[in-house]
Amino acid sequence: MEREFAVKAKGVIKSYDDSHALNGIDLEVRSGQVMGFIGPNGAGKSTFLQAVLGLLNTEGELEVLGLDPRKERHKLLQKVCSITDVAVLPKWMTVEQVLKYVDGVHPRFNLEKAKSILSKTDIKINSKIKTLSRGLVVQLHLSIVMAIDAELLVLDEPTLGLDLVYRKEFYSQLIEDYYDGNKTILISTHQVEEIEGVLSDAIFMNQGRIVMKDSIDAINERFLELRPNQESLERARSLKPMHIRTELGREVFLFEGTEIDKLTELGEVRPPFIADLFMAIMDKTKSEGQG
Amino acid sequence: MNTLVTLIRRELQEHKVGFIYAPFIVTCVLSLVVISVYFGLTNIQTPEFNFSTKIYENEQALEWMATADIEQITAVMRSGLVVLALPILLTVAFAILAFNLSTFADERKDRTLIFWRSLPVSDLTTVMSKILLVTLIVPLIVLPNIILLHLISLLSASIFFATNDIVPFGWVWSAYSLTDWFRIIFSLWAQSLWSLPLMAWLMFAGAFAKRPIMGALVPIAVVVVLESIVLKTNHIFHFIEDRLGFWTSSLPEQHEEVRVVDVSDIYLMFSTQDFWIGMALSTLLIGGIVYFRSRNNDYSSE
Structure with missing residues (x-):
């Protein structure tokens, strides 16, 4: 069985x-x-x-x-x-x-x-x-x-x-x-x-707690990472990313549940690396705790 | 059964120096000494012990040899062979002592415990394999060494006697009983069971203490001292002293002085209360070893 x-x-x-x-x-x-x-x-x-x-x-x-x-x-x-x-x-x-x-x-x-x-x-x-x-x-x-x-x-x-x-x-x-x-x-x-x-x-x-659990496919659908063009920075910010980090002097935005079509016109879009997503969720959890 | 055989084979692979090589090397050295003595190359003379071909120049000794009956020859020969094999038994006793103290301590120290415990072998089976090794298997490994030493000694003596016209070549052989091999192995097994509480205690110390030697000695020292101060008795001390000695000390008094025991004497040991107290204590200690081994999972900082 x-x-x-x-x-x-x-x-x-x-x-x-x-x-x-x-x-x-x-x-x-x-x-x-x-x-x-x-x-x-x-x-x-x-x-x-x-x-x-x-x-x-x-x-x-x-x-x-x-x-x-x-x-x-x-x-x-x-x-x-x-x-x-x-x-x-x-x-x-x-x-x-x-x-x-x-x-x-x-x-x-x-x-x-x-x-x-x-x-x-x-x-x-x-x-x-x-x-x-x-x-x-x-x-x-x-x-x-x-x-x-x-x-x-x-x-x-x-x-x-x-x-x-x-x-x-x-x-x-x-x-x-x-x-x-x-x-x-x-x-x-x-x-x-x-x-x-x-x-x-x-x-x-x-x-000692589970912060998040999901399938990799679901994670890739749910979260998207955007490296916005210089001129789209403000528009990207207005879409309320869940996390922003800086990579080689360039801001990288992480979105949760945002439609891909809205993001593709703003810059380069891809699913986040698991490690980056984890760091973002940790930061978010920390700031929510402080807030 | 296959698991148990595999576990015992693993122990023998790991401890081959103590349980296989060391007794064999001691047997070879003793055999060389015996051969050297009979060929007149050396003498062993201490205040308590005299092993030399000069003894056969003694008129009384020669007369005794010529007139002794088979039972007398057997008795003398058995005593001599028992003494001769003592260094082999002491070597193995030392190897068993080291094994008992280290076997559960080392697997924690080098962290192989995590690998052993990742396989489907229960802690009880592992512990019992080690107990079986020291009580049943090691005596079986020692036996061929003792037999080899006996045969080399008897052969050297026979050649010496025959070539010096003391007694015919077959003099000792007619008195040497092959059933003595059974007597020896059963006696070794009886000794293992008699000393089992001490062996189990040493394993227990290895399973729970960071420093097994201290873990084995300190609690016993404390209990012995407390008993003598509070109760004014020395039962625990005598218990340990007895278990360090020959199992024949468990026998009723009239048998105590018997140096070379018979298989039937083992039944007498089984009928003593002391023996069963030791077995009960060993069972408790084995339970304790299983308990501590199953909880030795210190492998992560998380």
Whole structure:
């Protein structure tokens, strides 16, 4: 039976002493979505992903693939894979040993597939993990994950510390060789611009709350960025942009819900980058709070 | 079952130096020493222990060897072989001690814990795999070393005896029982179960304390001192002392002095209250390790 939702969260709260790392998260992630969690440090992205993986106790209702992640973690992990920036593969192991280990403990792992994926990389099967560069270790981890027939993949800052080449390779491998439309992927990263083309949906988080959530298509329809001609500046301003920023001495206007036809005659129009949109929403939230 | 085998194989891969190489190296060194002694290249003489070919120049010793019956030969040989294998057992005991203290502390320190816990293996299964390793599997790995040392020692002795016209080549072999191998392995397993509360305590300290050695020693020191001041008793101290010693200390008094035990003695241990108190305590500690391991998720600043 096809599952409609991979993740369902209602009023999820995680408190540490006096502060809330998660402050009432309501969220539904449909099966097959590639959801990006975007926000500054301390926004609660990793905390939420840890809760999804059953690594944290939270208040509220949380259901992942129809299971309670805390109580049924063992069962859940047969269908969920994860890569986090801090997950360290054991340095004393060889690549072959780690593959055999995963093969021995994971019922959905395909050893031959993993070896086949690795054969296309620079990773030698008999290399010790401690001799691999950070980029190759992440590539090895991704190869392992790609050989697991999982329903949900959780990526928490998976490419942190990698150079540009490895980061690009990571995401292209993920989407071209792994994502088949049925798998659900949750990604949290600071390098938003690199995953923009990968996401189907985005969630903006700040201070343990969801500030905005929508599909990328809807965001592109709803928000437009205008770089007005010099003579159209005042007309653009009169259309009440939700945010104005300056880029290389030129003002860039962000509009919400404004018809594209009204803007095209004023200058260059395009959908905003997710990172810019996020910054605009943060600024707006801040100024509304102050106001 | 496959998961458990995989987990134990992983532990042996990681700790092959302590559990596989070190006992084998000690066995090789001991074998060389034994061979050297029988070939007259060296002597081992301490106030308590004398191992030298000179002993066979002793008239009384030679007469005893010529007239002893099989049971007497077996008894002497067993005692000698037990003493000979002690360095191997001490090496393994040290490796187990280091393993118990470090196994749950290291995975937190180097953050491999997050990788291990990202796979569908429950904390209880992981903890039990480590307990099974130190109680059942390591004794099985040690056994071939002990057997090898026995066989090399007996072979060297036989060659020495035969070439020096002391007794025929087959003198010791007729008294050497292959069933002793079972006696040894069951005795090692009994020892593991007897010392399990201490091993589980060390693992527990590794699971909860930032500094496992301090975590293992300080609480015990505090409790022992408090008990002696408040209750004027030393039960905890004696409990630990007993568990550090041979499992035969659990036996009723008339068996305590028996150095070379029989498999049937293990049943006696199972019938003692002390043994079951230790097992109950171990179960509680294993529960504690599972609890702390499942909560060691400190991997994000968020």
